[in-house]
Amino acid sequence: MLPFLNSAEEKLLLRFADPEAAAVEDDLSAEALSALLDNAEFHGVLPIMLRKLHERGNTHLTSDANVQSKLHELRQKAPIATGQSMLLNYHGGRIMKVLAAEGIPARIVKGPVFAGKLYRHVTDRPFTDIDILVEPANLARANRVIASCGFELGSNEAESYQLQEFKWLEKGNSSLLVELHGDLVHDTGMRRRLSLGFRELQVIDGEAIDTPAALLTIAIVHAAGGHKFHRLQLCVDVLQGVRALQSPDAEARLLDAARMTGIELELAIVLNVTGELFGERRALELAGRIKPDLSIRLAKRLITTNTLLRVNSREKIGSRLRRDAFRWIQRLAKARPYPA
Numbered sequence: 467m468l469p470f471l472n473s474a475e476e477k478l479l480l481r482f483a484d485p486e487a488a489a490v491e492d493d494l495s496a497e498a499l500s501a502l503l504d505n506a507e508f509h510g511v512l513p514i515m516l517r518k519l520h521e522r523g524n525t526h527l528t529s530d531a532n533v534q535s536k537l538h539e540l541r542q543k544a545p546i547a548t549g550q551s552m553l554l555n556y557h558g559g560r561i562m563k564v565l566a567a568e569g570i571p572a573r574i575v576k577g578p579v580f581a582g583k584l585y586r587h588v589t590d591r592p593f594t595d596i597d598i599l600v601e602p603a604n605l606a607r608a609n610r611v612i613a614s615c616g617f618e619l620g621s622n623e624a625e626s627y628q629l630q631e632f633k634w635l636e637k638g639n640s641s642l643l644v645e646l647h648g649d650l651v652h653d654t655g656m657r658r659r660l661s662l663g664f665r666e667l668q669v670i671d672g673e674a675i676d677t678p679a680a681l682l683t684i685a686i687v688h689a690a691g692g693h694k695f696h697r698l699q700l701c702v703d704v705l706q707g708v709r710a711l712q713s714p715d716a717e718a719r720l721l722d723a724a725r726m727t728g729i730e731l732e733l734a735i736v737l738n739v740t741g742e743l744f745g746e747r748r749a750l751e752l753a754g755r756i757k758p759d760l761s762i763r764l765a766k767r768l769i770t771t772n773t774l775l776r777v778n779s780r781e782k783i784g785s786r787l788r789r790d791a792f793r794w795i796q797r798l799a800k801a802r803p804y805p806a
Contacts (some may be wrong), residue, residue, distance in 0.1 A: 468508055511698055576684060600647070616638070619638050629652040650661065655796075667683075669738065679711070681707050743771050
């Protein structure tokens with residue numbers, strides 16, 4: 467369980483987590499700084515917090531020996547995470563070259579793409595795996611390619627085909643994980659209503675690749691369709707995705723993508739809670755463009771700022787129940803008609 471944060475400290479955590487927000491100027495007590503560091507690490511936003519603390523300088527930090535020791539240890543670990551990301555990038559690029567040579571259309575999604583396209587500081591967004599997306603018909607061939615590149619399957623094959631997700635581990639270093647996807651929605655109960663695969667992303671992108679609309683669509687599905695809002699990093703990706711939408715045309719493309727893929731519920735909820743967390747007006751405006759039905763109205767009552775901020779606090783059981791209830795709303799919600 468994470469150390470308790472009062473409401474003022476939760477606001478500080480969100481300021482530290484926002485890549486574009488100014489560095490926190492408050493003089494923090496040893497107890498507050500230690501608690502913020504623990505929470506930032508759990509929520510996947512520690513690299514952003516460490517960068518901001520470095521930019522402000524050490525003269526404003528507590529002199530408490532225990533906190534200084536913790537901060538030093540965390541700073542020492544940061545280059546290791548960066549090196550892991552670089553190594554994953556290398557293996558991802560190597561696999562992609564072989565896939566291309568075999569004539570298998572594929573694209574890397576999430577981690578390294580978010581880091582390079584959505585974040586001003588690439589090191590703000592480390593990642594722990596490489597996600598490769600192919601058409602479902604190409605899963606078997608793509609699996610053989612990944613195996614030929616020195617990886618071994620770390621998930622049950624039959625279950626992986628059902629989920630459209632295969633987990634591959636590098637034989638010489640099991641910390642290197644490559645996930646192969648046929649669809650970014652893995653819950654079979656949800657997939658009857660929403661789907662985000664290789665072809666859908668091609669349609670969203672048009673003639674380009676990794677457009678803001680496509681990246682934000684992926685971030686929304688990642689937050690609400692895969693991990694159930696289990697940490698702030700998911701909403702920070704969405705926040706940065708919203709900021710990357712620079713034109714009315716990009717916004718219209720996003721909303722059309724939501725209708726096409728069936729994620730209008732997820733878009734409304736993820737953008738709403740992200741907007742409330744970070745005070746991002748455009749996220750709230752975009753969320754408001756989806757006409758609310760019963761499922762959206764219920765989900766907004768479940769997925770609140772407290773649901774995310776207290777996911778591993780003394781209120782974690784309540785947060786878990788709310789997120790589980792939201793999953794059932796996702797499974798039971800009716801698909802909205804989309805004119806092809």
